[in-house]
Amino acid sequence: MLIEAFTEAKDPSAPHTNEDRLVILPGRAYAVIDGVTDRLGTRFDGMLSGQYAAMTVQRALEHLLSAPDGSDDPVAIVNALTAALAPVYEKHGMAERAQADWNFRISAALALVLVRRETVDVLLVGDSGVRINGNHTIRVEKDxxxxxxxxxxxxxxxxxxxxxxxxxxxxxxxxxxxxxxxxxxxxxxxxxxxxxxxxxxxxxxxxxxxxxxxxxxxxxxxxxxxxxxxxxxxxQNNASLQLGYPCLDGFEVPQHMLKIEQFSCSDVRTIEIYSDGYFKPGNGFGVAAWEKAFAEAEREDPAKVLLYPSPKGSTASLWADDRAYLGVRF
CATH class of the missing domain: 1.10.287 (Helix Hairpins)
Known part of the structure; x- marks a missing residue:
């Protein structure tokens, strides 16, 4: 087994601000967690809400999947992560504000791959992606x-x-x-x-x-x-609206909004998981291929208004977003 991983903050000079997190449990589970950038500057224990959300999900996921009796059912995992985030609002005296105003919620996207005895299961909550065998991409595109x-x-x-x-x-x-x-x-x-x-x-x-x-x-x-x-x-997590989308934020995530796919272990040779800071996929497996594609996208459209439309672009000192890549070759 070969595992390659890389992550960088949108501000390379401030790596501590990175809102992306990795989970690596060899032979068990692999994940990229993307904390949603805070809009109001709200801080939790000194961290911006995106960092706090990603860290909370990372710790809860590692604990759940490392426990001997930990569930590996995708829906149960989402419910457990929701339960891990929910107490944060009470702890910080923000329960009512978070209930009424999405901007006060801590949120994170999750791309998780579970390796079982016979199957490889993919779970997506949000817009990070997974590529299987270098040619099958699983991602939820948000209109x-x-x-x-x-x-x-x-x-x-x-x-x-x-x-x-x-x-x-x-x-x-x-x-x-x-x-x-x-x-x-x-x-x-x-x-x-x-x-x-x-x-x-x-x-x-x-x-x-x-x-x-x-x-x-x-x-x-x-x-x-x-x-x-x-x-x-x-x-966010509003199943009644056409543009509704899922996100881990401590409130219920409608089950039908989850993206779940299953593959036979014998059919899976490589797994690649990435956050949306990569605007162009690598043309092969590994950090080097994905970083090459990232550099190409930055040269082709640094502002992200032509080839790779985005709500934010790069500047001379800042990338458009944090990015994370995790690749596993069996």
């Missing part, structure tokens, strides 16, 4: 993320006509994506005015209607106008 990514793409040239500094350009594009086109103009004063925001909103709605004809106009307008902070929370 919701594409909507805010296209919002940023439409905002990019409008902002570019107003600012020349690359860092400021990226900062303002995130401001639009995070808070939407209906945010207070005080937030973008000195860069964008009401006419600019109206242009961005109109173009973003039109672009999304064309790219996502199956999504309702109401949902598109909601996310464009409200952005991630003001609109996205209503979709």
């Amino acid at each position: 919701l993320d594409l909507i805010t990514s296209l919002l940023r793409r439409q905002a990019w040239p409008v902002i570019g006509r107003k600012v020349s500094d690359p860092e400021r350009h990226e900062q303002m594009s995130r401001q639009v994506t995070w808070h939407g086109t209906q945010q207070s103009l005080e937030n973008v004063a000195g860069t964008l005015d009401a006419d600019d925001m109206a242009v961005i909103e109109s173009r973003a709605i039109a672009a999304n209607l064309e790219a996502l004809p199956h999504v309702s106009r109401a949902d598109i307008e909601n996310l464009v106008r409200g952005g991630i902070v003001n609109a996205q929370g209503g979709y």
Whole structure:
């Protein structure tokens, strides 16, 4: 067996800020955990909420799967991880705020591979991915993320006509994506005015209607106008909405929103698990191949507005996101 693993923070000079975590239990389980970036600067025991969520899930998962009587049923695992996160809110006096406002929740995505006697089971909660044998990719694509990514793409040239500094350009594009086109103009004063925001909103709605004809106009307008902070929370673990998506946050994750696939052990030669900080998959197994693909994506589209649309891009000093890769060759 060969195991290769790598992770790096979006700020390479501050590795302690990395919100991605790895779980490696050889012959038993492998996972990548991606803590969701906090929007409000909320801290738990000195850590940002994404780090705290990822650490809590990592510890709970390792404990559960290392115990002699630990369950390896995917649904039971999700329930156990939810139960591990739930007490955090009471501990920090945030139970009511977390219940009412998604922005106060600690959240994490999970990509888990369980190795059993006869099968290899894949469990996804969120948008990290798994690749089996280098050619079969399992991932949940979120239309919701594409909507805010296209919002940023439409905002990019409008902002570019107003600012020349690359860092400021990226900062303002995130401001639009995070808070939407209906945010207070005080937030973008000195860069964008009401006419600019109206242009961005109109173009973003039109672009999304064309790219996502199956999504309702109401949902598109909601996310464009409200952005991630003001609109996205209503979709998290909400099975009643078309754009609802699963996430570990201490609240119930609807079972049918989980992505579970099973393979025969005899058919699996390699397992690769990765977080969404990789915008392009490696053309082969291993850290070197995936880091080469990462470098190519950064050269091709560092701002993430052309080939690899994202709610955030890279700058000279920061990557767009933390990234993690875990590969196992049997």
